[in-house]
Amino acid sequence: MQVLVTGAAGYIGSHALRALVGAGHRVIALDNLSRGHRGAVPADVPFHQVDVRDTDAVETILREGRVECVMHFAAFTYVGESVEDPLLYYDNNTRGTLSVLRAVERAKTPRLVFSSTAATYGEPTEMPIRETTPQTPINPYGMSKLLSEHMLRDFAAKSPHFGYSVLRYFNVCGCAADASLGEDHEPETHLIPVILQAALGKREKITVFGEDYPTPDGTCIRDYVHVEDLADAHVKVMEALAPGDARVYNLGIGRGHSVKEILDAVRRVVDRPFKVESGPRRAGDPPALYADPSKIERELGWRARHTDIADAIESAWRWFLAHPAGYGD
Numbered sequence: 001m002q003v004l005v006t007g008a009a010g011y012i013g014s015h016a017l018r019a020l021v022g023a024g025h026r027v028i029a030l031d032n033l034s035r036g037h038r039g040a041v042p043a044d045v046p047f048h049q050v051d052v053r054d055t056d057a058v059e060t061i062l063r064e065g066r067v068e069c070v071m072h073f074a075a076f077t078y079v080g081e082s083v084e085d086p087l088l089y090y091d092n093n094t095r096g097t098l099s100v101l102r103a104v105e106r107a108k109t110p111r112l113v114f115s116s117t118a119a120t121y122g123e124p125t126e127m128p129i130r131e132t133t134p135q136t137p138i139n140p141y142g143m144s145k146l147l148s149e150h151m152l153r154d155f156a157a158k159s160p161h162f163g164y165s166v167l168r169y170f171n172v173c174g175c176a177a178d179a180s181l182g183e184d185h186e187p188e189t190h191l192i193p194v195i196l197q198a199a200l201g202k203r204e205k206i207t208v209f210g211e212d213y214p215t216p217d218g219t220c221i222r223d224y225v226h227v228e229d230l231a232d233a234h235v236k237v238m239e240a241l242a243p244g245d246a247r248v249y250n251l252g253i254g255r256g257h258s259v260k261e262i263l264d265a266v267r268r269v270v271d272r273p274f275k276v277e278s279g280p281r282r283a284g285d286p287p288a289l290y291a292d293p294s295k296i297e298r299e300l301g302w303r304a305r306h307t308d309i310a311d312a313i314e315s316a317w318r319w320f321l322a323h324p325a326g327y328g329d
Helices: 011-022 055-064 079-084 086-107 140-157 191-199 227-240 259-270 294-300 309-322
Strands: 002-006 026-030 069-072 111-115 163-169 171-173 206-209 224-226 246-251 276-279
Touching (some): 002 011, 011 026, 079 086, 111 227
Parallel strands (some): 002 069
């Protein structure tokens, strides 16, 4: 299948690109490089430095490339930034998806896989989180993705030959097994790479935000899914899409790890000291968030292979050791 990957130079998009190639698909990469890295895209993959909000350019790529599916990752993902500048997120994420859908409509591209987020659920009252859990986002990032989901659903309702999937996932972690792809964010906010940066001496300390939650050790619990498992799920879903399909799945391992468990696992993997301090709770941090991934396992046979958090930490550690300056761009 000929696939256009938007946000292909980002953390998840670049891993999905590799998974697609490994599965025998032909790929075209698109990224405006505002936050992605050109070095994350192989030199032999056709690359377009284009913003998804440029509808005409996206349409041209779809038509000329005879694209059969769009895998849409391009988005900003910082919750705090979305609170500080909500219009930036509605413009980039929501309007970006609108632009992609207009291009898809004009080019008659038959499939789209949308990278959404568990942030659309907000602070759910039930656990584990199912696809039917009410979506009540508590920040503009989550809302920008939920609005994109609504647009996709409404577009598909009038396009009977169009098939799509929405994938909502939780805390993504880990890097490529061979350390050739990894996390390179500025700023970095994900827990595991933040701890690893402290172990490398790039951060003074780690702050644990809240140790009095109603959890076994008092710290927040989250579902961590390995980025390679996530990429495989996107490929599997894409390959299953048929005309008229509207598939929605949660991706995770079905259980969570606490902040203290992550800290202990990192200590075992890196065997280096780093400073940890206690801080107050952050507003909007629920005690526990983890997925019920049984729907995608039941329908498509997908389940996460990397369920030991040490696997993800080891792969990320290899990346940081091999690339102390990230992609260097």
